[in-house]
Amino acid sequence: MALVTTREMFKKAYDGGYAVGAFNVNNMEIVQGITEAAAQERSPVILQVSAGARRYANHTYLMKLVEAAALEVDIPMALHLDHGADFEICKSCIDGGFTSVMIDGSRFAFEENIALTKKVVEYAHEKGVVVEGELGKLAGVEDEVEVHEENALYTNPDEVEEFVARTGVDSLAIAIGTSHGAFKFKPGQRPQLRFDILAEIEKRLPNYPIVLHGSSSVNQKYVADIRKYGGILDDAIGIPEEMLRKAAQSAVCKINIDSDVRLAMTAAVRRDLAEHQGHFDPREYLRPARDNVRELVRHKIQHVLGSSGQA
Numbered sequence: 001m002a003l004v005t006t007r008e009m010f011k012k013a014y015d016g017g018y019a020v021g022a023f024n025v026n027n028m029e030i031v032q033g034i035t036e037a038a039a040q041e042r043s044p045v046i047l048q049v050s051a052g053a054r055r056y057a058n059h060t061y062l063m064k065l066v067e068a069a070a071l072e073v074d075i076p077m078a079l080h081l082d083h084g085a086d087f088e089i090c091k092s093c094i095d096g097g098f099t100s101v102m103i104d105g106s107r108f109a110f111e112e113n114i115a116l117t118k119k120v121v122e123y124a125h126e127k128g129v130v131v132e133g134e135l136g137k138l139a140g141v142e143d144e145v146e147v148h149e150e151n152a153l154y155t156n157p158d159e160v161e162e163f164v165a166r167t168g169v170d171s172l173a174i175a176i177g178t179s180h181g182a183f184k185f186k187p188g189q190r191p192q193l194r195f196d197i198l199a200e201i202e203k204r205l206p207n208y209p210i211v212l213h214g215s216s217s218v219n220q221k222y223v224a225d226i227r228k229y230g231g232i233l234d235d236a237i238g239i240p241e242e243m244l245r246k247a248a249q250s251a252v253c254k255i256n257i258d259s260d261v262r263l264a265m266t267a268a269v270r271r272d273l274a275e276h277q278g279h280f281d282p283r284e285y286l287r288p289a290r291d292n293v294r295e296l297v298r299h300k301i302q303h304v305l306g307s308s309g310q311a
């Protein structure tokens with residue numbers, strides 16, 4: 001099936017009370033693990049590429065890997081730029097075949113964010129590509145930008161209608177307490193999401209798709225394996241799955257997951273190399289890594305996103 005935009009996916013997800021998973025991709029095994037899982041579950045899926053992933057793997061390689069997956073599996077699949085920092089990277093991805101881009105103007109003041117987002121929307125819409133914007137600031141690390149907790153800001157519901165109306169943006173990422181990376185909460189801290197802010201935003205933007213970034217749950221099985229097989233990892237704590245499940249039943253139509261995929265892959269590679277000292281063929285340790293990604297994504301689709309059977 002050809003790559004699609006997220007327009008129809010989000011409409012169905014909004015009406016159906018589920019969310020579509022947006023998983024970050026960097027290489028072939030990750031693309032295969034995610035798309036095979038989505039195909040097995042008959043679920044729509046979004047593959048997303050960060051600026052760092054583009055630098056690592058090169059735009060054309062990623063594009064062709066995703067096109068190959070779209071030929072292999074018959075489910076709705078979108079290719080999205082994650083955290084586009086400026087107009088140029090968005091333009092490059094739009095021109096280069098992506099069906100969706102994020103322009104992340106959340107570091108700018110309101111008016112500047114509007115101007116930048118509107119510019120990207122105008123260019124994207126002309127080419128049939130959809131755009132995600134962001135209001136509010138998440139804590140954590142994305143690419144080289146680190147936002148400390150004290151600088152993280154919840155989205156102000158009073159701003160969302162004006163932002164959407166003036167930019168024409170197709171979906172909106174909001175900050176309600178999720179954060180990037182594997183260390184979202186300190187040991188002993190009670191994970192919390194501001195569902196009151198989400199409810200207020202839903203009221204202001206009826207029938208409008210909301211996006212949650214920083215939504216890995218940090219499966220302790222993978223953390224334990226990484227430690228058991230020689231890795232050094234501080235206490236990693238994510239967003240509890242039941243909170244994300246609740247969000248998926250609301251206006252949240254896209255849930256971003258990257259750290260969980262990293263942990264699942266690394267746990268498998270460490271385990272394989274520790275248990276088989278003689279392995280040096282990359283296929284020997286990348287096969288279980290891909291298997292872990294597939295199992296992780298199936299689990300997310302079934303228990304977090306609720307998107308099984310919606311393809």
Ligand code: G3H
Binds near residue numbers: 141144258
């Ligand atoms: O939000 C950021 C994503 O986890 C991508 O991370 O920029 O290291 O590829 P990256």
Ligand code: 13P
Binds near residue numbers: 212216258260
């Ligand atoms: P995690 O670090 O929680 O996986 O978030 C990923 C993300 O938001 C990508 O944009």
Ligand code: ZN
Binds near residue numbers: 083142180214256
């Ligand atoms: Zn993000």
